[in-house]
Amino acid sequence: MSNLTINADRLIGRIEELGSLGRDAQGRLVRVAASDMDKLGRDRLVGWLDEAGLEVAVDRIGNIFGIWQDDANAGQAPLMLGSHIDTVIDAGIYDGCYGALAGLEAIESLKEAGFAPARPLVVAAFTNEEGVRYSPDMMGSLVFAGGRDLEEALASVGTDGSVLGRELERIGYAGQHEPGFLKPHAYVELHVEQGPVLEREGIAIGAVENLQGISWQRITIDGEANHAGTTPMSMRRDAGVAAARVISFLADRAGASPTPTVATVGTIAFEPNAINVIPSRATFTIDLRDPDEMHLREDEAALAAFLDQLAASAGVTVHAESLARFEPVTFDAHVVSLIEDGAKAAGLSCRRITSGAGHDAQMIARIAPCAMIFVPSRDGISHSPAEFTASDELVAGANILLGVAARLAAD
Amino acid sequence: MSNLTINADRLIGRIEELGSLGRDAQGRLVRVAASDMDKLGRDRLVGWLDEAGLEVAVDRIGNIFGIWQDDANAGQAPLMLGSHIDTVIDAGIYDGCYGALAGLEAIESLKEAGFAPARPLVVAAFTNEEGVRYSPDMMGSLVFAGGRDLEEALASVGTDGSVLGRELERIGYAGQHEPGFLKPHAYVELHVEQGPVLEREGIAIGAVENLQGISWQRITIDGEANHAGTTPMSMRRDAGVAAARVISFLADRAGASPTPTVATVGTIAFEPNAINVIPSRATFTIDLRDPDEMHLREDEAALAAFLDQLAASAGVTVHAESLARFEPVTFDAHVVSLIEDGAKAAGLSCRRITSGAGHDAQMIARIAPCAMIFVPSRDGISHSPAEFTASDELVAGANILLGVAARLAAD
Ligand SMILES: NC(=O)NCCC(=O)O
Numbered sequence: 001m002s003n004l005t006i007n008a009d010r011l012i013g014r015i016e017e018l019g020s021l022g023r024d025a026q027g028r029l030v031r032v033a034a035s036d037m038d039k040l041g042r043d044r045l046v047g048w049l050d051e052a053g054l055e056v057a058v059d060r061i062g063n064i065f066g067i068w069q070d071d072a073n074a075g076q077a078p079l080m081l082g083s084h085i086d087t088v089i090d091a092g093i094y095d096g097c098y099g100a101l102a103g104l105e106a107i108e109s110l111k112e113a114g115f116a117p118a119r120p121l122v123v124a125a126f127t128n129e130e131g132v133r134y135s136p137d138m139m140g141s142l143v144f145a146g147g148r149d150l151e152e153a154l155a156s157v158g159t160d161g162s163v164l165g166r167e168l169e170r171i172g173y174a175g176q177h178e179p180g181f182l183k184p185h186a187y188v189e190l191h192v193e194q195g196p197v198l199e200r201e202g203i204a205i206g207a208v209e210n211l212q213g214i215s216w217q218r219i220t221i222d223g224e225a226n227h228a229g230t231t232p233m234s235m236r237r238d239a240g241v242a243a244a245r246v247i248s249f250l251a252d253r254a255g256a257s258p259t260p261t262v263a264t265v266g267t268i269a270f271e272p273n274a275i276n277v278i279p280s281r282a283t284f285t286i287d288l289r290d291p292d293e294m295h296l297r298e299d300e301a302a303l304a305a306f307l308d309q310l311a312a313s314a315g316v317t318v319h320a321e322s323l324a325r326f327e328p329v330t331f332d333a334h335v336v337s338l339i340e341d342g343a344k345a346a347g348l349s350c351r352r353i354t355s356g357a358g359h360d361a362q363m364i365a366r367i368a369p370c371a372m373i374f375v376p377s378r379d380g381i382s383h384s385p386a387e388f389t390a391s392d393e394l395v396a397g398a399n400i401l402l403g404v405a406a407r408l409a410a411d
Numbered sequence: 412m413s414n415l416t417i418n419a420d421r422l423i424g425r426i427e428e429l430g431s432l433g434r435d436a437q438g439r440l441v442r443v444a445a446s447d448m449d450k451l452g453r454d455r456l457v458g459w460l461d462e463a464g465l466e467v468a469v470d471r472i473g474n475i476f477g478i479w480q481d482d483a484n485a486g487q488a489p490l491m492l493g494s495h496i497d498t499v500i501d502a503g504i505y506d507g508c509y510g511a512l513a514g515l516e517a518i519e520s521l522k523e524a525g526f527a528p529a530r531p532l533v534v535a536a537f538t539n540e541e542g543v544r545y546s547p548d549m550m551g552s553l554v555f556a557g558g559r560d561l562e563e564a565l566a567s568v569g570t571d572g573s574v575l576g577r578e579l580e581r582i583g584y585a586g587q588h589e590p591g592f593l594k595p596h597a598y599v600e601l602h603v604e605q606g607p608v609l610e611r612e613g614i615a616i617g618a619v620e621n622l623q624g625i626s627w628q629r630i631t632i633d634g635e636a637n638h639a640g641t642t643p644m645s646m647r648r649d650a651g652v653a654a655a656r657v658i659s660f661l662a663d664r665a666g667a668s669p670t671p672t673v674a675t676v677g678t679i680a681f682e683p684n685a686i687n688v689i690p691s692r693a694t695f696t697i698d699l700r701d702p703d704e705m706h707l708r709e710d711e712a713a714l715a716a717f718l719d720q721l722a723a724s725a726g727v728t729v730h731a732e733s734l735a736r737f738e739p740v741t742f743d744a745h746v747v748s749l750i751e752d753g754a755k756a757a758g759l760s761c762r763r764i765t766s767g768a769g770h771d772a773q774m775i776a777r778i779a780p781c782a783m784i785f786v787p788s789r790d791g792i793s794h795s796p797a798e799f800t801a802s803d804e805l806v807a808g809a810n811i812l813l814g815v816a817a818r819l820a821a822d
Pocket residue numbers: 095129130131137138194356357358359638639640687
């Protein structure tokens with residue numbers, strides 16, 4: 001099957017069509033997990049799975065699967081491809097959708113070409129990968145891999161106060177299958193890099209060999225509301241100033257770190273949030289990452305020590321809650337080398353790379369050999385409407401996925 | 412009339428009743444200007460004005476007046492007492508309401524005692540003194556005093572996107588009178604101190620001789636959204652970190668200032684406000700105050716310089732918009748001395764004091780001699796449900812107001 005290629009126009013057309021679904025009044029792509037917007041995307045995906053003649057299955061955490069099997073291979077462990085189609089707020093159109101649609105495209109192309117796989121092929125779109133509405137991120141694949149209790153996950157309360165299980169029922173994606181009902185032979189995920197490395201080095205394909213660890217926390221600082229005009233600076237217990245100290249501490253520490261540590265405060269709220277009232281409460285999230293588990297623990301310990309010291313010096317109380325904690329993961333060496341082989345055979349430049357983002361493959365690695373394929377992201381931008389990868393680069397990545405899938409499904 | 416006193420039970424009962432109106436589901440007092448909650452308070456106040464036999468007048472900016480005049484004094488410039496009944500979010504029950512209800516109480520007591528004033532007496536409750544929903548603060552008294560164009564003020568857009576003029580119509584308080592239809596002979600406002608000075612010094616009555624200047628700004632910082640996991644610290648243009656630098660700068664500078672400068676960031680919002688997205692935009696407000704106009708200008712200049720430097724060093728763009736700017740005001744020496752005389756005659760300790768908060772008297776001072784009376788605030792707390800002044804202190808202040816009013820209305 002070495003000359004087989006995917007249908008480039010179909011893939012690009014679907015990416016663009018999916019990217020048009022789930023936009024708010026300002027035109028922002030806001031297809032956050034299990035929302036009405038997510039339903040629009042899910043319904044469209046299921047339509048394409050149907051058209052491709054795949055059997056559609058949805059599990060209880062809302063993961064969607066398109067299964068291609070026949071009588072000859074029905075008993076074998078399936079090869080799984082995929083990613084997710086939920087997005088962040090004001091997202092680009094590639095993150096996740098590219099991998100899910102390229103997985104479908106690879107399977108559809110193999111099917112149309114009369115390929116006779118030794119095992120079923122499955123494309124997966126996992127629920128709430130982004131983690132923007134419900135924590136942790138990669139929730140659907142984590143539950144699928146047995147890493148989190150299903151009922152606990154369904155009871156997750158979102159940033160908008162919604163409950164995931166009820167939202168899945170509401171949008172019609174609380175499926176019947178138990179998560180984990182498929183036992184993958186292997187899982188391969190194609191994704192845009194979302195970082196600057198491939199573009200900077202002029203390389204077409206990243207063979208992802210590992211992913212960094214992720215620590216998400218929600219911090220709540222309680223001080224005392226008081227009048228902005230009458231309260232001397234020395235008498236304040238200002239929760240907002242304390243929050244600013246934490247944000248500055250994290251940026252300074254990560255900025256000066258010799259390791260590739262990153263630290264981000266992406267969300268914040270003050271209470272009562274009035275112009276002339278000293279904030280009584282500040283709530284914000286912290287996203288800490290490092291490819292080395294030891295460094296990540298050092299970062300967490302330094303943060304905890306800073307929060308303790310702040311509580312003592314600023315007269316505030318500080319509460320830290322873990323929202324997600326994933327150790328760094330190393331991918332399967334064989335699958336990684338198949339990606340390198342595929343790039344070489346296609347005459348494409350390739351390098352091994354570490355993923356800065358979390359991915360569903362990171363969760364599925366608990367139950368099956370996994371690896372990922374990256375293609376370049378212009379200016380390294382993602383989680384932004386400015387996210388962009390050129391069509392020829394997208395098509396090149398999808399063809400590598402096709403080749404690796406054909407190899408892994410051949411025996 | 413030197414032995415006349417107010418009806419203490421009626422005053423305290425009304426303060427408590429008004430404090431029970433305008434509470435949200437969590438029990439927080441949220442009677443912000445021109446809201447449904449504000450209407451509840453306004454309707455109750457108007458009921459009391461009616462019961463007291465005062466003529467009720469509402470002007471086009473929604474200021475409520477209760478007028479006591481007779482044929483003998485109808486042509487004279489009225490003595491005005493009052494304050495406001497709008498509140499901050501999660502407010503105490505004294506700020507503003509105390510002064511408005513004590514103004515009514517003083518007039519009602521004089522009326523009941525058969526006092527024959529040489530001029531009309533008016534109690535005023537001004538619109539949007541707090542400035543929490545619409546900027547600037549003291550808007551109703553500012554418009555009344557001719558310091559801001561009426562139409563411009565009515566077009567003010569609130570923090571919730573509402574338009575003040577439409578909200579006043581909706582709640583039935585877009586009155587017929589032109590603001591300024593009354594020309595006060597003098598204006599006296601009784602208020603809780605909202606600061607720690609009187610309590611700390613064990614003094615019953617503050618004769619307010621001046622108020623500090625206020626500078627309110629809204630700052631918008633634009634950076635670039637990007638992925639929290641994949642974007643190296645050195646490649647970020649993080650609007651949230653830039654906002655934290657400004658908050659820290661202000662707290663450090665005001666904290667170290669030899670002048671009584673205060674600086675507060677009471678509101679903040681990040682966009683897109685997602686846990687794993689570097690903030691593309693941070694919007695926050697700054698409340699800067701100093702009793703000395705020259706110092707306030709220095710503070711504003713230092714802030715502007717810091718913002719310029721931040722824009723250059725953090726790769727962000729910074730936009731600053733003025734929401735309110737009031738110079739420090741000195742009250743009328745004669746009215747201040749009448750307050751001191753009244754306290755002395757009543758055997759109460761008294762000191763001259765500077766107001767840290769802004770007040771309607773600060774605006775009315777543009778058109779009439781003004782002063783204010785303060786009573787102690789427990790622990791100096793205000794703009795908080797913990798705001799508290801004991802009943803005997805409230806009654807003592809109201810009796811001083813009564814005496815000063817009797818003096819000023821006598822000729
Ligand atoms: N790939 C990706 O953006 N995943 C979302 C989870 C995260 O890494 O923040």
